Amino acid sequence: MTTTTSRAIRLGPALRPTEKVLPEHARAHNRSLVLAHLFHSGPTSRADIARSTGLTRVTVSDLVAELIGENLVAELGVRAGGGRVGKPATLVGMQTEAFHIVAVDLTDDAALTGAVMTLASDVVARRTAALDGRTGDEAVAVLEGLCRDLLAAATQPVIGIGIGSPGVIDADGVVLEAPNRGWFGVPLAARLQAALGVPVHVANDANVQALGEYTYGGAGGSLMVVTIGQGVGAGIVLDGALVRGRHDAAGEIGHVTVVDERDVLLGEPAPLPCVCGRAGCLETVLSVPALRRRVAGLSPEDSDAQLASVGRKLGLALAPVVSALNLAEVVLSGPRELVGGALREAALSTVRSRTMPVIGRDLEMRTASIGEDRALSGAAVLVLSGQLGVT
């Protein structure tokens, strides 16, 4: 493995709003602006970048030269297709193949999955590691081993490692609590970074997915991802920024009560006990195990009716959130055969019927199947964002 780069890449505007801003921060910001433009718009000319960012051509040339010097950007020859007056533009584009990112998804209780990806989130190699019930420091060791595997599998310099993990995780990558992994107050990012010598970024798995959807999903800057797996979680991006919440516990929507005694009085199923110690939580009806139990052995019609019933519960919980935040989009992330059909439709129509037309009308609700590379792409975005400032 070569070193990541000769110079430490640290463009990410990792600045708290109450921190001072120096000229070099401004430059880093503008550099990220240029890179983000190339990332999203593909190869363009320096002049195009200047028009798009508002910077002068001179400054853009300077920034692009810097980026070329670090091999993040390359000249791609002269733009074809004449017909335009003036000197033809020299195209410059991001070198998405010149660096690699290591992305790891810890969502699954049984096995850690990871991949080596290009800067465009194309998978170059995959590795997995079985947890075999290990928790605490042993689980960290398994994770570190997987990361070493992946680093060894990378054929280009690795700019960083992105990890999506269940649990409550703060902005510095400290896992405050992840009961399923036995992690409480584990400075995961710092430990792995010290051990591996590569920048490491860790965030909640649902938050990571929300970042991925924000970057690759195409919708506006206000979205919520509901992850439906062993448990139920959520990640929220508002105005382009991840919501963290007071104690970094934003998105913990799995344990909102959606079934109570009133349901019993109306002849519906009673609230089920939840791992959190209470009963009737969203997770007791919406988690994948709960859904599978509910539809096991039923005919398609009955199954759909059951899924729709769960969808209505979800809609009940989502309606106030969608209203209060004026969300543009809710993404359901889970097995498509469970969440893609009647469940999604019932949830959407419930939200629409329980909110103002102006709120519900424009709301999109779509599915993103877990198990594909959405989670890994999100982890890659974590690195892109943290190391290069690209979102």
Next chain:
Amino acid sequence: MTTTTSRAIRLGPALRPTEKVLPEHARAHNRSLVLAHLFHSGPTSRADIARSTGLTRVTVSDLVAELIGENLVAELGVRAGGGRVGKPATLVGMQTEAFHIVAVDLTDDAALTGAVMTLASDVVARRTAALDGRTGDEAVAVLEGLCRDLLAAATQPVIGIGIGSPGVIDADGVVLEAPNRGWFGVPLAARLQAALGVPVHVANDANVQALGEYTYGGAGGSLMVVTIGQGVGAGIVLDGALVRGRHDAAGEIGHVTVVDERDVLLGEPAPLPCVCGRAGCLETVLSVPALRRRVAGLSPEDSDAQLASVGRKLGLALAPVVSALNLAEVVLSGPRELVGGALREAALSTVRSRTMPVIGRDLEMRTASIGEDRALSGAAVLVLSGQLGVT
């Protein structure tokens, strides 16, 4: 290298995260940092500011000199109370009396209320203007007249006008829709600014109150204000930033359904028709008129029971929002005799019983009575934030 996730740089007023950053923006940001420190911490020395902001003493001296030149800051003599080694510090403090802010609250359907305030939000003069049912351009004219009155009443230079208005309002102060005032797509801020020659900032009244609570309420950076008046609205501040939502309609929580047919089946009151055309909205039970009707002529005990019943409805709607955002604080803004007692307690206990302990335990729910100067203070914060970058 630390591993924080990306966070948008906020360089003072009117800078979107995707815009270029020039050295002068950096300076404006640092200037605001100095001013904000003086605003929140009171008079201190230049060296203290340097330690607190991370800037050097040299730079702080320069910035302070600039602020003194604009009369926003003044030297206040040498710090008393010895006991500390070294040269005694010269205190500098914000000149809160040297400028005035005009704040206007349009929440009330009958009359506009406004005040001239110092930079510390102390009221210097008050004025009101009756609407007498006027809407549209005539209502704008009444508002403009009130602003002129207030400008004339100011005895110091006015740095700006802050207006909190019902309705959906975008970041540029365009009232997209305010049915009660008959405003649809009215560029209120721009029109008043052109007519009055003073910077004008307009925002939704609930959002304005949320800003005020964020600045003066003392709690953390994640709070929600629920305004309970003619209608029901909400404003949300997350990580120190106002949530706007996809179409600037964030906070429109008044028209979430909280009463439906199920309640009828359980022998509870049927959903009431709502002005929005649907039925059972939160506003149909929580608005001040609805509350007054509900408790009219009842004994204190019966009244409390009714208020608690409404509080539970509110709690039902708030629980998912509090969970999803990990809010630190919910502020109920309305007549204290209605929302301060049983209603608040029922809402809080409902939220607690329907969310994870870690979410509900630390949640604060308090009241802020409308009709006092909270709304006006919020409008003043709008100006402080917009003109001076102080929040």
Next chain:
DNA sequence: TTTGTTAGTAGAGCGTCCTTACAAATTCGT
């Protein structure tokens, strides 16, 4: 060939902050 337009670069200039150095004023140690 001339004119006009667009792309990209060079040099000078201005703004911003930092580092280093220094003067002033006070307390502490002996």
Next chain:
DNA sequence: ACGAATTTGTAAGGACGCTCTACTAACAAA
């Protein structure tokens, strides 16, 4: 009492970043 240490605030010089102006290069249209 008196120097040493400490703290505050300022001044000079330098590094960095962006812009403005001016220039060359390359093309289309007249």
